[in-house]
Amino acid sequence: MKQIALLIFLVCSFSHAQNQSNELSTNVPGAPYPRLNADSSVTFRMQADQAQRVQLLMDLGQAPYDMVKGDGGFWEVTSKPLLPGFHYYLVSVDGFDSTDPGSRAYFAARKEVSAIEVPAPESEFFAARNVPHGAVRAEWYFSKAAGDWRRTYVYTPPGYDRTSDRYPVLYLQHGWGEDETGWSLQGHENFILDNLIASGKAKPMIIVNENGMTGVTFSPPPAPRPGTAPTTPPPRPNPNALKAEKYTLFDNIITKDLIPFIDNQFRTIPDRDHRALAGLSMGGGQAVRIGLSHLDLFSYLGAFSPALFVTDTAKDYDGAFADPAKLNQQLHLLWIGVGSDDFLLAPVKGSHEALQKAGIKHVWVESSGAHVWTVWRKYLADFAPKLFQ
Amino acid sequence: MKQIALLIFLVCSFSHAQNQSNELSTNVPGAPYPRLNADSSVTFRMQADQAQRVQLLMDLGQAPYDMVKGDGGFWEVTSKPLLPGFHYYLVSVDGFDSTDPGSRAYFAARKEVSAIEVPAPESEFFAARNVPHGAVRAEWYFSKAAGDWRRTYVYTPPGYDRTSDRYPVLYLQHGWGEDETGWSLQGHENFILDNLIASGKAKPMIIVNENGMTGVTFSPPPAPRPGTAPTTPPPRPNPNALKAEKYTLFDNIITKDLIPFIDNQFRTIPDRDHRALAGLSMGGGQAVRIGLSHLDLFSYLGAFSPALFVTDTAKDYDGAFADPAKLNQQLHLLWIGVGSDDFLLAPVKGSHEALQKAGIKHVWVESSGAHVWTVWRKYLADFAPKLFQ
Numbered sequence: 001m002k003q004i005a006l007l008i009f010l011v012c013s014f015s016h017a018q019n020q021s022n023e024l025s026t027n028v029p030g031a032p033y034p035r036l037n038a039d040s041s042v043t044f045r046m047q048a049d050q051a052q053r054v055q056l057l058m059d060l061g062q063a064p065y066d067m068v069k070g071d072g073g074f075w076e077v078t079s080k081p082l083l084p085g086f087h088y089y090l091v092s093v094d095g096f097d098s099t100d101p102g103s104r105a106y107f108a109a110r111k112e113v114s115a116i117e118v119p120a121p122e123s124e125f126f127a128a129r130n131v132p133h134g135a136v137r138a139e140w141y142f143s144k145a146a147g148d149w150r151r152t153y154v155y156t157p158p159g160y161d162r163t164s165d166r167y168p169v170l171y172l173q174h175g176w177g178e179d180e181t182g183w184s185l186q187g188h189e190n191f192i193l194d195n196l197i198a199s200g201k202a203k204p205m206i207i208v209n210e211n212g213m214t215g216v217t218f219s220p221p222p223a224p225r226p227g228t229a230p231t232t233p234p235p236r237p238n239p240n241a242l243k244a245e246k247y248t249l250f251d252n253i254i255t256k257d258l259i260p261f262i263d264n265q266f267r268t269i270p271d272r273d274h275r276a277l278a279g280l281s282m283g284g285g286q287a288v289r290i291g292l293s294h295l296d297l298f299s300y301l302g303a304f305s306p307a308l309f310v311t312d313t314a315k316d317y318d319g320a321f322a323d324p325a326k327l328n329q330q331l332h333l334l335w336i337g338v339g340s341d342d343f344l345l346a347p348v349k350g351s352h353e354a355l356q357k358a359g360i361k362h363v364w365v366e367s368s369g370a371h372v373w374t375v376w377r378k379y380l381a382d383f384a385p386k387l388f389q
Numbered sequence: 390m391k392q393i394a395l396l397i398f399l400v401c402s403f404s405h406a407q408n409q410s411n412e413l414s415t416n417v418p419g420a421p422y423p424r425l426n427a428d429s430s431v432t433f434r435m436q437a438d439q440a441q442r443v444q445l446l447m448d449l450g451q452a453p454y455d456m457v458k459g460d461g462g463f464w465e466v467t468s469k470p471l472l473p474g475f476h477y478y479l480v481s482v483d484g485f486d487s488t489d490p491g492s493r494a495y496f497a498a499r500k501e502v503s504a505i506e507v508p509a510p511e512s513e514f515f516a517a518r519n520v521p522h523g524a525v526r527a528e529w530y531f532s533k534a535a536g537d538w539r540r541t542y543v544y545t546p547p548g549y550d551r552t553s554d555r556y557p558v559l560y561l562q563h564g565w566g567e568d569e570t571g572w573s574l575q576g577h578e579n580f581i582l583d584n585l586i587a588s589g590k591a592k593p594m595i596i597v598n599e600n601g602m603t604g605v606t607f608s609p610p611p612a613p614r615p616g617t618a619p620t621t622p623p624p625r626p627n628p629n630a631l632k633a634e635k636y637t638l639f640d641n642i643i644t645k646d647l648i649p650f651i652d653n654q655f656r657t658i659p660d661r662d663h664r665a666l667a668g669l670s671m672g673g674g675q676a677v678r679i680g681l682s683h684l685d686l687f688s689y690l691g692a693f694s695p696a697l698f699v700t701d702t703a704k705d706y707d708g709a710f711a712d713p714a715k716l717n718q719q720l721h722l723l724w725i726g727v728g729s730d731d732f733l734l735a736p737v738k739g740s741h742e743a744l745q746k747a748g749i750k751h752v753w754v755e756s757s758g759a760h761v762w763t764v765w766r767k768y769l770a771d772f773a774p775k776l777f778q
Binding site: 213 | 417419420435438439441442484489490494499517522525528529550568573
């Protein structure tokens with residue numbers, strides 16, 4: 001039976017590794033597909049013997065490819081040449097959207113999804129190079145605000161365990177549908193900081209990631225099938241109305257439970273001058289909102305492709321921007337960046353212009369790229385060297 | 390377009406959490422299915438609009454269920470009442486075997502798979518209880534044997550960062566097709582030890598997990614479809630023939646690279662009296678093989694449902710069992726356990742009988758249960774209190 005097959009397999013079927021240089025780093029070890037081609041296109045192949053229709057939903061459906069059935073029930077497709085960096089994807093088999101067994105899983109869009117890393121020379125800044133490496137710890141702490149034990153991920157810089165030094169702390173948040181694992185597994189925050197620290201570009205620091213999807217559930221996204229469009233125009237978001245539902249619990253978790261835990265558990269420098277808060281997308285909105293509400297705790301803020309909707313600096317965000325001179329004096333850094341192909345470009349650029357008009361100092365970066373981890377890794381590499389100097 | 394839908398979604402569609410007490414801890418947050426019923430059966434539900442046949446492959450295909458199509462393209466099935474504990478599963482949609490979007494993914498069978506945790510009162514020993522918690526660290530080190538940077542997972546006990554104490558170390562390995570994440574994500578080694586340490590039953594210790602699938606690739610398993618059987622009988626494994634291919638690289642990684650790294654990076658007690666090696670299934674075979682080859686390094690060995698095939702103690706395992714009196718003097722503990730429903734029961738029990746006949750001292754546990762994490766968690770809880778006393 002199957003158990004005997006497994007037994008044979010356990011003891012007998014080892015063979016030496018083949019040279020599969022065009023496997024991707026995001027593949028499960030030994031999986032021959034997905035496979036990178038010389039032109040940066042990627043060939044995908046998977047088995048679905050009795051399926052009628054198989055699609056590859058690149059970038060979570062923004063670029064669907066019809067796969068073609070070949071011998072042995074295998075379906076195959078080769079993408080167009082892909083931009084270097086990290087791409088989420090799903091496979092759709094007769095309407096079932098799930099992961100590719102050839103890929104590692106990453107938590108995104110509130111579920112496990114597949115991904116490919118398309119390498120490029122510019123990827124070196126987040127690679128595991130021959131430099132001293134820090135660690136990424138899963139730590140558990142009890143949150144009174146949430147009423148439960150919670151897991152947080154904590155990067156400690158190289159040498160943390162060999163000194164008695166105290167370190168500044170960056171609280172760094174993922175985007176909607178992701179979790180506390182995103183910045184290390186997708187973002188490689190640890191290797192980015194290892195490399196920046198090794199080259200003397202960033203101060204050694206602790207980075208803390210929490211789960212910002214906290215205390216709220218979300219209806220599933222409308223999930224238009226590729227090629228379809230919603231029939232109603234989007235309502236104008238009201239930044240103030242979001243606060244109660246979206247931020248209060250997470251604000252309390254961060255400020256009342258997480259920060260005291262981190263300052264107790266790690267050798268931190270526990271003051272506002274040595275504490276930063278940043279995030280991407282929804283996490284960028286949270287960073288601005290929570291950070292501006294707690295300027296006693298934070299003096300550096302970063303908003304990467306953020307859900308940021310400032311139009312009236314006198315009123316929006318409960319008046320947090322209403323006194324530019326005071327805010328400029330309080331903040332060591334307000335960093336805002338967005339990619340030129342990002343669907344949030346308009347509101348973020350509008351927010352930047354409103355802040356600029358009001359005389360609120362900030363670093364503004366309009367980069368190339370879309371709403372993707374490829375961009376956010378670069379933003380961290382730009383942001384981190386500006387902290388705690 | 391889709392991006393506008395996502396934008397609406399990002400800012401507008403938050404709602405308070407519903408009370409979904411019959412969600413499983415292994416579900417992605419907020420997923421209403423899989424859903425636990427009062428009789429410990431589980432109801433699964435997933436969307437596959439155009440599929441002709443959807444099966445649930447419980448326990449990776451050992452217990453397949455045909456799912457039934459209902460309204461809206463949703464397929465549903467309720468399992469029979471399930472044993473408490475951890476069950477891997479896959480979904481098969483028209484021949485495509487993949488993960489259930491409602492479940493977290495776990496690395497097993499060389500790919501990401503879904504799982505359910507069926508709770509029970511006996512689950513308390515691996516739950517996150519109100520006791521001091523240790524941490525699980527991802528650490529990177531350079532292995533000369535492997536020629537690359539490698540990731541290892543390290544459990545540090547509660548209080549590790551607050552004392553200058555030195556600790557004994559248990560090297561603890563996963564089974565075939567899994568990786569260094571298995572013992573924390575599937576096994577909850579950290580909570581098991583937190584609870585044992587809090588109750589005074591186990592000494593505080595460090596636990597190290599590496600990836601034992603190292604340096605070898607495997608042909609994909611024959612993967613008989615449920616209900617089919619291989620047509621040839623299994624060959625009798627030759628324990629000695631396995632050594633070169635299966636163990637040498639991993640042996641070198643552990644003994645030449647990992648142990649020196651751990652003893653340098655952590656406050657260990659770096660001697661054989663304070664070093665244990667254990668593992669489950671393939672990892673149990675590795676623990677016995679590598680441990681007996683390095684009695685200068687290890688004095689406690691544990692083999693949980695191991696790939697262990699001793700018949701002739703004079704010759705098998707290159708004569709490691711040939712001098713019982715000497716071995717009994719060298720080993721503080723040799724622990725061997727297997728479940729009565731485990732497909733490896735016969736060879737493991739045969740090995741136990743051969744060792745017993747030769748007068749080789751060992752703890753022998755024949756428990757209930759199959760070849761599953763539910764059993765291995767219990768084995769760790771039995772094994773750990775016997776270490777370093």
